[in-house]
Amino acid sequence: MHHFTYINGILHAENVPLPEIAAQVGTPFYCYSTATLSRHFKVFDEPFGGVDHLICYAMKANSNQAVIKTLGDLGAGMDIVSGGELKRALRAGISGDKIIFSGVGKTETEIAAALDADIMCFNVESESELHLISEVATARRKTANISVRINPDVDAKTHAKIATGKAENKFGIPWTRALKVYALAASLPGIKVTGIDVHIGSQITDLEPYQAAYERVGELVSALRAEGHEIQHVDLGGGLGIPYRHGDNEPPLPKEYADVIKKAVGNLGCKIITEPGRLIAGNAGILVARVVHMKQGEEKHFAVIDAAMNDLVRPTLYEAHHDILCVVQPAPGSPGQEVDVVGPVCETGDYTATGRELPVLRQNDLIAIMTAGAYGAVQSGTYNTRALIPEVLVNGDDFAVVRKRLETDDIIDLDNMAPWQ
Numbered sequence: 001m002h003h004f005t006y007i008n009g010i011l012h013a014e015n016v017p018l019p020e021i022a023a024q025v026g027t028p029f030y031c032y033s034t035a036t037l038s039r040h041f042k043v044f045d046e047p048f049g050g051v052d053h054l055i056c057y058a059m060k061a062n063s064n065q066a067v068i069k070t071l072g073d074l075g076a077g078m079d080i081v082s083g084g085e086l087k088r089a090l091r092a093g094i095s096g097d098k099i100i101f102s103g104v105g106k107t108e109t110e111i112a113a114a115l116d117a118d119i120m121c122f123n124v125e126s127e128s129e130l131h132l133i134s135e136v137a138t139a140r141r142k143t144a145n146i147s148v149r150i151n152p153d154v155d156a157k158t159h160a161k162i163a164t165g166k167a168e169n170k171f172g173i174p175w176t177r178a179l180k181v182y183a184l185a186a187s188l189p190g191i192k193v194t195g196i197d198v199h200i201g202s203q204i205t206d207l208e209p210y211q212a213a214y215e216r217v218g219e220l221v222s223a224l225r226a227e228g229h230e231i232q233h234v235d236l237g238g239g240l241g242i243p244y245r246h247g248d249n250e251p252p253l254p255k256e257y258a259d260v261i262k263k264a265v266g267n268l269g270c271k272i273i274t275e276p277g278r279l280i281a282g283n284a285g286i287l288v289a290r291v292v293h294m295k296q297g298e299e300k301h302f303a304v305i306d307a308a309m310n311d312l313v314r315p316t317l318y319e320a321h322h323d324i325l326c327v328v329q330p331a332p333g334s335p336g337q338e339v340d341v342v343g344p345v346c347e348t349g350d351y352t353a354t355g356r357e358l359p360v361l362r363q364n365d366l367i368a369i370m371t372a373g374a375y376g377a378v379q380s381g382t383y384n385t386r387a388l389i390p391e392v393l394v395n396g397d398d399f400a401v402v403r404k405r406l407e408t409d410d411i412i413d414l415d416n417m418a419p420w421q
């Protein structure tokens with residue numbers, strides 16, 4: 001469910017016609033809907049009514065300040081994976097006690113900054129990290145709250161690049177070694193054990209792996225308590241999938257997911273933390289682009305658009321499907337054509353869609369690449385010395401540029417000659 005719909009034959013973001021934004025901002029641009037972000041947060045939050053819980057939005061999905069602020073105002077905490085994201089969260093007004101720090105490679109500097117911000121918890125991924133947090137905390141006379149991220153060795157049945165809960169993945173500590181690592185944590189100065197953490201992957205469309213992982217978490221909580229650890233919260237990660245393809249089998253509803261959680265860990269007396277990213281932001285954003293050229297190849301038709309893999313890498317990186325809509329709604333019965341929708345970047349992997357049946361496109365047509373709100377702008381870059389594209393947030397009748405375009409001159413100005421040149 002999202003708020004990008006045709007009104008009088010023109011695709012709108014909430015009440016704003018997309019051609020109006022394109023005329024003011026230029027293409028390509030990302031466009032986010034406040035109403036959709038809010039709605040997704042609420043739909044995810046509601047089934048936990050009456051349960052002690054905190055939704056820590058995984059801001060790596062979309063870390064624009066305006067997006068974080070929108071969610072923070074609704075009560076969201078943040079799941080961060082870097083010192084940079086910590087700064088973003090703090091600057092957007094998220095208080096430290098609602099911030100969870102995940103990730104396998106936290107550096108001394110990042111740990112120190114997180115301790116100074118008095119964050120809620122570190123999700124620890126190795127013994128080495130545990131020792132480093134202890135050292136940094138002791139030196140600063142601070143206590144770090146920690147959870148150990150356990151690797152439950154379940155197959156999340158998702159794309160290999162975003163599965164994180166199998167024994168062969170770099171993430172977490174094998175669940176079979178959890179008790180040993182907790183014993184180490186309890187023995188180290190500057191460390192306080194407060195919870196347990198798991199995150200098995202992303203774009204998960206089946207509840208069964210969740211159930212298996214969360215039951216394992218539940219068993220571990222009992223085992224850890226028996227050894228004297230105070231487990232106050234369970235952090236169950238994120239990863240619930242979303243529909244990318246119109247008419248797809250719908251992924252499980254947030255309510256069904258919440259039921260799995262409540263059944264597996266609801267009776268432990270723990271605060272329940274979740275870290276959804278994609279589910280909140282994915283369908284709340286689109287990428288609007290313009291057709292630069294139509295090209296007839298030997299065997300195929302190509303629509304060359306002004307957005308490329310540097311702007312949205314998901315099709316190339318994850319073989320992801322994104323629905324594409326014409327901003328001007330085609331008349332019923334108008335002809336279609338099978339096209340590859342490609343960008344100007346000099347790589348064959350630079351495509352948004354291949355072999356896609358679309359209404360016949362013409363030069364200068366505007367198109368909307370749907371479901372681009374998560375893992376879109378955050379993974380954009382400037383390959384081929386292309387401008388970093390702007391992000392726009394819509395709210396009802398209003399819209400605002402919430403990240404301006406980084407122009408090519410600004411990018412080139414970052415370079416300088418070596419002294420001998």
Ligand SMILES: *Cc1c(COP(=O)(O)O)cnc(C)c1O
Nearest residue numbers: 058102202238239275276277278
């Ligand atoms: C990426 C990530 C998430 C969010 O995953 P989504 O699929 O966007 O919900 C949550 N927790 C951790 C630790 C992550 O790395």
